[in-house]
Every structure is written in C-alpha cells, then in structure tokens.
Amino acid sequence: MKNDSTVKHAMVKKRTLKQIIHSLFFIMFRNYAMVVVAFAILTGLIFVQLYSRSAIEANKDLLIKQAESIAKRVSVFVDDEDYITYPSFLEVLEELKNIDVWIIANPKSPMPKKYTNIDVTKENQPEIASLFDSAFAGESGAVDIHSDTYGANYIFTSVPIISTKSNKIMGAVFVNQISESQNIIINRSFTIIVISTLIALLFSLIFAVFLARKLSHPISIMRKTALRLADEDYEAHTNITEGGELGELAAAIDSLSDRLKEADNERKNLEQMRLDFFANVSHELRTPITVVRAYSETLLDGIIEDEATKAEYYDKMLTECKSMERLVGDLLVLSKMQNPDFVLEKEPINLVQVFSDILRGGSALAREKNVKINFTTADEVLLMYGDYDRIRQMFMVIVDNAIKFSNDNGDIDITINKYCASGIDSEFRTTLSGDTYINSGYKLFVSIRDNGVGISESELPHIFEKFYKSKLRQNAKGSGLGLAIARQIALKHDGSTEVESKKGEGTKFKFEFNELTLE
Structure with missing residues (x-):
C-alpha cells in the first residue's frame, strides 16, 4: 500500500505535456480563449459590415444633397438664360475632388446643350439605367455598384433639374464618387478595430488565466485531499471555506474525511473488541475444558478406584459442562440481540x-x-x-x-x-x-x-x-x-x-x- 502510494504521488508531481494539455486549468483557459477569440472576430465582422453599410448610406445622402444643390443652381442658370457666368460654374464643378458631376439634358424636354457638360445616356451606362429613368421621372436616386465601364466600385446619385418657371424636368445632375476612398476609410477603421480587439483579447486572456486559476486551484486541492484519503490518511482536509458549488464540494470532502476517520476508529475498536471477545471466550472455556480433560484422563487411566471419588469427579465434570453450556447459550442470545435483523x-x-x-x-x-x-x-x-x-x-x-x-x-x-x-x-x-x-x-x-x-x-x-x-x-x-x-x-x-x-x-x-x- 505504501509503495503504491509513493508511486502515485511521484506520478502526480511529474506532469507530462499530455497531462498539462488535459489538465482542468488548460481546458478552462483554452475554452475561454476560444470563446473570447470567436466573440471578438464575430463582433469585429458584424461591426465592420454595419459600419461599411452605414458609411455608404451616409455618403449617398451627402452626394444627393450635393447633387440637389447643383441642380438648383443649374435650374436658375437655365431659366435666366445666363450663358456668361455658367461656364465659370462648370469650371468650379470640375475642380471638385473625389467626385464627378454630370449635367445631362432630358431627351423629352431638353434644355440647351450648352448647359450640359457630358454626353451620356442610359444606353451607354447600362449599370445606372434605372437612375436615368427615376431622374427624368422627377425622383432622386442612388446606387452602389461595380461599374464594368470604369472597372471600379462607384456610388452614383441622380437628382432631376426642374425649371422654376415651367416646372418641367429639363435634365438631371449625376454626382458620382469612386468607392475606393470609402474603402480606405473602412480599412482604416477595420485596422483600429483589429488593434482594439487584440488589446481586449490580451486583457481577456489575462483574466482567463486568473479565472481558470481561481477555479482549478480548489479542485487541485480537493484532488490531492482525495488521494490522501485513498491512502488512508484521514487527517487530510481541504480547508476551503469559499461559497458556491466548489465550497459545498470541499465541505462534502471534509465531511467524508471526518466520517472515514470515525469509521476507521470504529473499525479499529470493533477489531479490538473482536480480539478481546475471542480472548475472553478462550479464557472462559479454558478452565472448564482443562478441568474436564484432567478428570477424564484420571478416570480413563483407572487411577481412581473408589466409587464415591469417581462420582465426585463425574459431578464436577457435569458442573463444568453445564457452565460451558450456559456460556455458549449466553453468547448465542447476545449475538441475536445485537443483530439488527433479529x-x-x-x-x-x-x-x-x-x-x-x-x-x-x-x-x-x-x-x-x-x-x-x-x-x-x-x-x-x-x-x-x-x-x-x-x-x-x-x-x-x-x-x-x-x-x-x-x-x-x-x-x-x-x-x-x-x-x-x-x-x-x-x-x-x-x-x-x-x-x-x-x-x-x-x-x-x-x-x-x-x-x-x-x-x-x-x-x-x-x-x-x-x-x-x-x-x-x-x-x-x-x-x-x-x-x-x-x-x-x-x-x-x-x-x-x-x-x-x-x-x-x-x-x-x-x-x-x-x-x-x-x-
């Protein structure tokens, strides 16, 4: 038993890589880390997706407002037949960075061609044909698409040009912006999100180590206590006083230790009682058996010839036999009384x-x-x-x-x-x-x-x-x-x-x- 215990404790102390991988501390840390990483990645992806869509929609609204402002100015120039100032206005539009402005005449009610700055139709711009239809129908619109014509992702917005005098739709203003600039902003934001996630992940893993240690340490103590109890060291106690399920489990192990100690003491007492019982029975039977044997050998050897002495010997033998019979009877009665099933x-x-x-x-x-x-x-x-x-x-x-x-x-x-x-x-x-x-x-x-x-x-x-x-x-x-x-x-x-x-x-x-x- 002692040798088995020594080997067992030696195995406990020498922890292999496999034992470490399968340890409670490592399993808790690994699972917590996986959950944190998965949560961080999922949160980052959702945030980037939502931010990207939100940024695009905000940019669409901004481009539409710009297009509406340009459409009103063009409408004034057309109604006033201002051919002198208008070219300067077009030059200002061409100097705008990151956006393209198209001023297109309505084929059904065209404004003078000199007010347009590009000759495009929905036939040569099939990707945004719907914007032409909506603009010439009097509605503003915006799309975020990949343009095969220009080989890039674009945001196209269209606003109708409505004459303030005749209230007719004379044309449309298209304000276009390549999405790469927006992607740059999104990528920068994504970089910030990734860095923030990694920092948060680092702190989370530090917390995971602390949490895993806090949970695994009491269990490690209980494991060592259980091994000591298995080695019949009933003095072993966890001495863990914290609350919750771990505290209840530790209290149960300590209670088990106390009960095992009591049971062991009771076993030792019963064993001693058993030994005392056999010793007492042997002592009580030794005298009458010795007496009966001595008288029997004496009578068998024929040493005693006097009949009165023989009768006296027989009487003593009978008395000793009755004494043994009474002792055996008392033992049987006591055994029955102590039997809980009797x-x-x-x-x-x-x-x-x-x-x-x-x-x-x-x-x-x-x-x-x-x-x-x-x-x-x-x-x-x-x-x-x-x-x-x-x-x-x-x-x-x-x-x-x-x-x-x-x-x-x-x-x-x-x-x-x-x-x-x-x-x-x-x-x-x-x-x-x-x-x-x-x-x-x-x-x-x-x-x-x-x-x-x-x-x-x-x-x-x-x-x-x-x-x-x-x-x-x-x-x-x-x-x-x-x-x-x-x-x-x-x-x-x-x-x-x-x-x-x-x-x-x-x-x-x-x-x-x-x-x-x-x-």
Missing part, C-alpha cells in the same frame, strides 16, 4: 405477571441467604409491548444479581410505577385476539434495589460490557454476559436502563418502557 416475538404483556413468575423462580436462592424481596406495583395490570420470555430473562438477570450480591438477611425492593410522559407515539397500535392496544401516553418505571455490596465508581461504567466481571467472590462463576444481554433486550424494546450504586451501600437498576392500554 425480530422479537412481541405482544402485549403484563409486567406484574412477569415479576410474579420471576419471584417464584428466584425465591429458592433468596431463602438460602434469608433475603426478603419486597414487591410493590401501582396496579395489578401494567401492560407493555414486548417478548415475554426476553423481558423475563432481562429482569431475571437483575434480580439474580441483586440476590447474589445482597448481604445475608438483606432486603430487595422491586417497584413498578407509571407516570405521564410527553412525546410518546400515540399512533402505535397492535391487535391481539380481536383487542386493539395503543400507547396510553404513560411510561412504566421499574426499580430493582438491593442493599448489598454495591459497585465502585470506577467499575460502574463497565458493568454492561461483554465478559466484564468484578473480582468479588459472588461473581466467580458468572460469565460476564448477563448485564450485556439485559441491556440489549431493553434496547430491543425501546426501553432505557440506568444504574445507581455506591460501594457498600447497594445498587439500584431503573428501567423505563411505554405503557399499552386497550383502545
């Missing part, structure tokens, strides 16, 4: 009748020591739910000990009372021979007191332990199992047991059980 044959029984039966059986031993037994009961019928034989066995052990440890000419007081108690399960019921019995709400109190040798304060906590026997001569022939059996019987009947005793002043056993009554 079911008693319970029924409503009268405690007064139980003690009447006990007193008849124990009177012979009491007479030998001239011990007087005083029995007092609150009623002639005091019922409880239990196994008659086991209850009789339990109280017989106590009464037998009371007589055994009483002084000659002493007294034993047995009292059965009842008192009202709270917290008794009133829903309990059982039926026997057509009668239904339920808890009465009272407790039965049984007291058995002697004025014998008593029990010392140091011995009192151990009297219910298996094979525990005092060194008094009255206990020389006991098996040390009687009181252990009595307590187990009381527990099987949901009863309580208490003992009061002082050296030289006697002992008092007290029992409590739930009382039954007819419904």
Whole structure:
C-alpha cells in the first residue's frame, strides 16, 4: 500500500505535456480563449459590415444633397438664360475632388446643350439605367455598384433639374464618387478595430488565466485531499471555506474525511473488541475444558478406584459442562440481540405477571441467604409491548444479581410505577385476539434495589460490557454476559436502563418502557 502510494504521488508531481494539455486549468483557459477569440472576430465582422453599410448610406445622402444643390443652381442658370457666368460654374464643378458631376439634358424636354457638360445616356451606362429613368421621372436616386465601364466600385446619385418657371424636368445632375476612398476609410477603421480587439483579447486572456486559476486551484486541492484519503490518511482536509458549488464540494470532502476517520476508529475498536471477545471466550472455556480433560484422563487411566471419588469427579465434570453450556447459550442470545435483523416475538404483556413468575423462580436462592424481596406495583395490570420470555430473562438477570450480591438477611425492593410522559407515539397500535392496544401516553418505571455490596465508581461504567466481571467472590462463576444481554433486550424494546450504586451501600437498576392500554 505504501509503495503504491509513493508511486502515485511521484506520478502526480511529474506532469507530462499530455497531462498539462488535459489538465482542468488548460481546458478552462483554452475554452475561454476560444470563446473570447470567436466573440471578438464575430463582433469585429458584424461591426465592420454595419459600419461599411452605414458609411455608404451616409455618403449617398451627402452626394444627393450635393447633387440637389447643383441642380438648383443649374435650374436658375437655365431659366435666366445666363450663358456668361455658367461656364465659370462648370469650371468650379470640375475642380471638385473625389467626385464627378454630370449635367445631362432630358431627351423629352431638353434644355440647351450648352448647359450640359457630358454626353451620356442610359444606353451607354447600362449599370445606372434605372437612375436615368427615376431622374427624368422627377425622383432622386442612388446606387452602389461595380461599374464594368470604369472597372471600379462607384456610388452614383441622380437628382432631376426642374425649371422654376415651367416646372418641367429639363435634365438631371449625376454626382458620382469612386468607392475606393470609402474603402480606405473602412480599412482604416477595420485596422483600429483589429488593434482594439487584440488589446481586449490580451486583457481577456489575462483574466482567463486568473479565472481558470481561481477555479482549478480548489479542485487541485480537493484532488490531492482525495488521494490522501485513498491512502488512508484521514487527517487530510481541504480547508476551503469559499461559497458556491466548489465550497459545498470541499465541505462534502471534509465531511467524508471526518466520517472515514470515525469509521476507521470504529473499525479499529470493533477489531479490538473482536480480539478481546475471542480472548475472553478462550479464557472462559479454558478452565472448564482443562478441568474436564484432567478428570477424564484420571478416570480413563483407572487411577481412581473408589466409587464415591469417581462420582465426585463425574459431578464436577457435569458442573463444568453445564457452565460451558450456559456460556455458549449466553453468547448465542447476545449475538441475536445485537443483530439488527433479529425480530422479537412481541405482544402485549403484563409486567406484574412477569415479576410474579420471576419471584417464584428466584425465591429458592433468596431463602438460602434469608433475603426478603419486597414487591410493590401501582396496579395489578401494567401492560407493555414486548417478548415475554426476553423481558423475563432481562429482569431475571437483575434480580439474580441483586440476590447474589445482597448481604445475608438483606432486603430487595422491586417497584413498578407509571407516570405521564410527553412525546410518546400515540399512533402505535397492535391487535391481539380481536383487542386493539395503543400507547396510553404513560411510561412504566421499574426499580430493582438491593442493599448489598454495591459497585465502585470506577467499575460502574463497565458493568454492561461483554465478559466484564468484578473480582468479588459472588461473581466467580458468572460469565460476564448477563448485564450485556439485559441491556440489549431493553434496547430491543425501546426501553432505557440506568444504574445507581455506591460501594457498600447497594445498587439500584431503573428501567423505563411505554405503557399499552386497550383502545
């Protein structure tokens, strides 16, 4: 186990590249980084697309406004038949940067040709034929297309030239701009977005490292703690106090550690009890077996010829056999009582009748020591739910000990009372021979007191332990199992047991059980 543990911890310390890649920290960092990168790219693409469309639409509106302004000026020149100033106006238009201005006459109601600055029609400009139709119909328009004629992306806008005098559409103003200048602006914006995204990504990844560390560190501690627990080091604790699911998991591991420690201590105690049990059984059986063997060998060798001596040997052998039989019987009873699956044959029984039966059986031993037994009961019928034989066995052990440890000419007081108690399960019921019995709400109190040798304060906590026997001569022939059996019987009947005793002043056993009554 220790070698396996050393190898395991050595493997934990030496982390390979594969282990690092599959570690929780790396997985969390990688996934977070992928999400951040994907989010940054998607956000950048959407922003650039929206910005591009917004910029183009804004530029279209600006070009249309410019075209409308030019159309009004041209209309004034045409209506005033101003041929002198107009050429200067055209020269100003030609000097405008980044845009081209076309002034075109309406074929159906043409203005003088001298007011046009280019001779184009929708036939030789098929890409923007729709703008010709809309302009000569009195509507403004704009398109963003790739012009095969000019081999570039263009924004074309058209505005009709309407005479203020005749209100006729004399022509149209086309303001055109190559989209490359707009693309330059968009590309610059995209560069700024990319740089901003990379900076944000860097800070996000730093935060990802911090977050992954914060989440993976407690899990790493819990992993190390689990490995220590697997190595049976039940002192291991995570000592993590943070809240949330990780804190709850750490608390569960610490609770498991405490329970494993308790279970291990209990296992060790049970193992020690098992060893003590076998040692005690071996000790208890060794003496009678040795005696029986010695007498049997003596008789078998024919050394003893006197019949009276032989009979005495046989009698001692029989006594030792009975002692072993009683010990084995007590062990079987105790084993049954301690088995949680063992079911008693319970029924409503009268405690007064139980003690009447006990007193008849124990009177012979009491007479030998001239011990007087005083029995007092609150009623002639005091019922409880239990196994008659086991209850009789339990109280017989106590009464037998009371007589055994009483002084000659002493007294034993047995009292059965009842008192009202709270917290008794009133829903309990059982039926026997057509009668239904339920808890009465009272407790039965049984007291058995002697004025014998008593029990010392140091011995009192151990009297219910298996094979525990005092060194008094009255206990020389006991098996040390009687009181252990009595307590187990009381527990099987949901009863309580208490003992009061002082050296030289006697002992008092007290029992409590739930009382039954007819419904």
